[in-house]
Amino acid sequence: MDIESFLSFMSGMSVFVSLLLILFLLTVKTENKLANRLFAVYLLFFAIDNLGIFMSEDFIRDHFNLEFFRWTVCALIIPVFYLYVLSVCFADFRLKAKHLLHTIPFLAANVVFIFRLHFLSDQEKIHFYDHRNQLPELFGFQIMLSFQILCYSIAVFLVLKKYKEIYQENYTNPKTSIFKWLFQISTALFILYYLSIAKNVLRYIDIEVLWIWANVVMQILVLIVTCWFVLKALNHPELFRGIDSKLQLARDILPKENENVVEIKDNQNEAVVSQISILKHYMAEKEPFLNPSLTIQELSNQIEIPVRDLSVLINHHMDQHFFDFVNEYRIQKAMSILKNPLKSDLTVLEILYEVGFNSKSSFNTSFKKYTNLTPTAYRNAS
Structure with missing residues (x-):
C-alpha cells in the first residue's frame, strides 16, 4: 500500500467512525438533545472536510463547484463546536437568531468563490485547481481560517473558565466529568487545528515529501481523536448535563468598589x-x-x-x-x-x-x- 492509498484508507476510517457516532447521537435518548445535535453537525462537517483526501481526481474535476463548496464548510466547523460547548455547559442554552453571525466567514467565503470560481469555464477551473496553492483566493481563505481558530480557541476556554467558576460556587456534586471532557476535547481539537495551520504552511514550501508525511501524521491523529469521541460518548452519557448560565458569580453580586460600601459595612x-x-x-x-x-x-x-x-x-x-x-x-x-x-x-x-x-x-x-x-x-x- 502506497502513501496515498494509506491516506485514503485513514481518511475513510475517520469518516466512517464519524458517521457511526452521528447515528448514535441522533438516535440515543437524552434530555439535552440540542447538544447531541450540535455535536452531530460538528462531526458531519468534520467528515465532509475529510472527504477530500479519498475523493478521486476524476470526481473532483467533474464536480468542481461541489469541491469549492466543500472547502468553505471548514469555516463552519469551529463555530459549531463553540456552540456545542455552550450547549453542554449551560442547560438553558438555546439557539437564537444572533448565532447566525457565526456563519459570516462561511457566507463571505462562498460569495467570493461564487464570483471568482463558480462561473469560470471548465478549463479555468482546472487551472485554478491545479495551481490553487499559488492563488490569492485560497491563501486568503487559509488566513481567515487560521484567525478563526485563534479567536474561537480563546472563546471556548473562556466559556469553560466561566462554567468551572459557576459550578464551584453553586454545585457540590464532586463529579467534574463535564468540565474534564470539554477541556480534554477542546485541548485535543485545538492542538489538531493548530497543527493543521502549521501543516498548511507546507503548501507553500516546495517539499512534497514533507507535505505528504504531514498529511499522514494528521490523519492518524484525526482517526485517534475520532475513535476517542466514540468511546467517550458511549461510556459517559452524563457528559450531556449542564448548569444554569443565569447563575451569577459572587464577585458579580457584590457591590462595586465605587459604590458607598463603607457606610453599610459596619x-x-x-x-x-x-x-x-x-x-x-x-x-x-x-x-x-x-x-x-x-x-x-x-x-x-x-x-x-x-x-x-x-x-x-x-x-x-x-x-x-x-x-x-x-x-x-x-x-x-x-x-x-x-x-x-x-x-x-x-x-x-x-x-x-x-x-x-x-x-x-x-x-x-x-x-x-x-x-x-x-x-x-x-x-x-x-
Whole structure:
C-alpha cells in the first residue's frame, strides 16, 4: 500500500467512525438533545472536510463547484463546536437568531468563490485547481481560517473558565466529568487545528515529501481523536448535563468598589456573623451535605437565606467555594466514620457514598487535600 492509498484508507476510517457516532447521537435518548445535535453537525462537517483526501481526481474535476463548496464548510466547523460547548455547559442554552453571525466567514467565503470560481469555464477551473496553492483566493481563505481558530480557541476556554467558576460556587456534586471532557476535547481539537495551520504552511514550501508525511501524521491523529469521541460518548452519557448560565458569580453580586460600601459595612458585619453561625449550625445538625446533588439553591431554600446572600456569604465572607465548603463537611463526616471502631467493617466505597460523594477519585482527591492522607492511610493511623 502506497502513501496515498494509506491516506485514503485513514481518511475513510475517520469518516466512517464519524458517521457511526452521528447515528448514535441522533438516535440515543437524552434530555439535552440540542447538544447531541450540535455535536452531530460538528462531526458531519468534520467528515465532509475529510472527504477530500479519498475523493478521486476524476470526481473532483467533474464536480468542481461541489469541491469549492466543500472547502468553505471548514469555516463552519469551529463555530459549531463553540456552540456545542455552550450547549453542554449551560442547560438553558438555546439557539437564537444572533448565532447566525457565526456563519459570516462561511457566507463571505462562498460569495467570493461564487464570483471568482463558480462561473469560470471548465478549463479555468482546472487551472485554478491545479495551481490553487499559488492563488490569492485560497491563501486568503487559509488566513481567515487560521484567525478563526485563534479567536474561537480563546472563546471556548473562556466559556469553560466561566462554567468551572459557576459550578464551584453553586454545585457540590464532586463529579467534574463535564468540565474534564470539554477541556480534554477542546485541548485535543485545538492542538489538531493548530497543527493543521502549521501543516498548511507546507503548501507553500516546495517539499512534497514533507507535505505528504504531514498529511499522514494528521490523519492518524484525526482517526485517534475520532475513535476517542466514540468511546467517550458511549461510556459517559452524563457528559450531556449542564448548569444554569443565569447563575451569577459572587464577585458579580457584590457591590462595586465605587459604590458607598463603607457606610453599610459596619451594619452588615453583625448580620454576616449571625448568618455564618446559623449556616454552620444547620450544616452540623441537619447534615444537608449528605445529599450528593446538593446545590446552593436547595440549601438556600432549606435555611431560608436568599440564594444571592448565601452565595456572597460562602464565596466572599467565608472565602470558600460552595463546592469546597460542602465537601469539607463531607470529609469531616468521613473522618469520624473512619475513626469509629464500630464502623470498621465499612469499606471506603461505602463510606464515600454515605457522606455524599459519588465518585471514588473525587473523594480520594478531596480527602487527601484536607488531611494530606488517603482514606485508607487515615484509617490505619487512627
